Amino acid sequence: MILVTGATGNVGAQVVRAVAAAGAPVRALSRSGTADGLPPGAEAAAGDLERPETVRPALSGVTALFLLPGYTGQRQILADARAAGVERAVLLSSSSVPGGEESNAVTRYMMEAEAAVRDSGLAWTFLRPCAFMSNALEWADQLTKGDVVRAAFPDVRAAVLDPYDIGEVAARVLLAESGRYDGEALALSGPEALTAGERVRMLGEAIGRSLRFEGLTDEEARADFSARMPEAYVRAFFRFYVDGTLDESPVRDTVEKVTGRGPRTFSEWAVAHAAAFGG
Numbered sequence: 001m002i003l004v005t006g007a008t009g010n011v012g013a014q015v016v017r018a019v020a021a022a023g024a025p026v027r028a029l030s031r032s033g034t035a036d037g038l039p040p041g042a043e044a045a046a047g048d049l050e051r052p053e054t055v056r057p058a059l060s061g062v063t064a065l066f067l068l069p070g071y072t073g074q075r076q077i078l079a080d081a082r083a084a085g086v087e088r089a090v091l092l093s094s095s096s097v098p099g100g101e102e103s104n105a106v107t108r109y110m111m112e113a114e115a116a117v118r119d120s121g122l123a124w125t126f127l128r129p130c131a132f133m134s135n136a137l138e139w140a141d142q143l144t145k146g147d148v149v150r151a152a153f154p155d156v157r158a159a160v161l162d163p164y165d166i167g168e169v170a171a172r173v174l175l176a177e178s179g180r181y182d183g184e185a186l187a188l189s190g191p192e193a194l195t196a197g198e199r200v201r202m203l204g205e206a207i208g209r210s211l212r213f214e215g216l217t218d219e220e221a222r223a224d225f226s227a228r229m230p231e232a233y234v235r236a237f238f239r240f241y242v243d244g245t246l247d248e249s250p251v252r253d254t255v256e257k258v259t260g261r262g263p264r265t266f267s268e269w270a271v272a273h274a275a276a277f278g279g
């Protein structure tokens with residue numbers, strides 16, 4: 001049995017899908033424990049990663065665990081996993097970890113999650129993706145009001161990655177024979193480095209609308225971010241994308257190496273998610 005945390009999210013749902021498609025038994029954990037949208041054969045489980053005692057029952061019979069980073073319960077959950085006979089943990093981490101600054105709040109929680117998994121005594125693999133294509137879902141609300149998308153950091157290029165491909169890689173690693181990916185940190189990217197403006201143009205083509213992109217100034221971006229996240233995270237994203245401490249433009253061949261197929265393009269992601277943008 002494979003246990004997938006964050007199973008209703010962009011990435012977790014794709015891990016559940018890919019494990020089920022490979023024919024393996026999978027348990028999908030979220031706080032609500034909803035079974036909505038699960039593939040046939042997958043079972044739902046409720047548990048809160050901030051409250052390890054609520055996750056414990058879901059560890060029964062599990063051989064490998066897909067873990068989201070950044071929850072206070074992570075060390076206890078990993079200890080409980082070991083005690084329950086779980087052999088392997090695959091951690092969703094981030095491209096910001098290699099060479100990253102511990103003073104950066106986003107990088108720090110990823111580093112702490114990696115350290116917790118490393119210390120757990122389980123066999124482990126880290127997935128270090130760059131920014132997700134699904135971050136563009138944030139634009140859906142603007143597109144209900146008009147054809148303009150305003151977004152931060154207009155000059156930054158990122159080889160954004162489809163959560164579908166994270167799911168494909170995670171399933172291969174979770175189901176691999178023992179030792180195949182143990183102790184590895186897999187850097188994952190999409191197929192091309194794109195600016196936000198280029199992504200908006202591709203999204204417009206996918207949903208049949210002529211969209212216009214406007215970059216936010218740094219002051220506007222700071223105000224926008226401050227309204228929806230803690231200050232430490234606002235500073236973290238400005239360190240990444242304004243000070244340039246994170247370069248997510250390199251295109252990696254890891255998805256192809258692990259799955260035998262190249263990563264999906266942003267245009268493909270946009271077509272698949274057109275309904276979220278009214279397309």
Ligand SMILES: NC(=O)c1ccc[n+]([C@@H]2O[C@H](COP(=O)([O-])OP(=O)(O)OC[C@H]3O[C@@H](n4cnc5c(N)ncnc54)[C@H](OP(=O)(O)O)[C@@H]3O)[C@@H](O)[C@H]2O)c1
Pocket residue numbers: 005006007008009010011012029030031032033047048049050068069070071092093094095129130131132134135
């Ligand atoms: N966005 C990026 O570009 C990026 C890049 C690198 C790494 N990451 C990391 O990837 C993670 C996952 O991203 P995503 O887009 O898949 O997130 P998401 O769509 O927001 O999904 C989060 C999932 O976690 C579950 N969850 C939230 N709080 C929980 C809790 N206390 N206990 C148990 N489950 C909980 C949610 O379900 P319920 O609400 O039903 O519990 C949901 O299934 C991010 O949190 C981030 O750490 C993101």
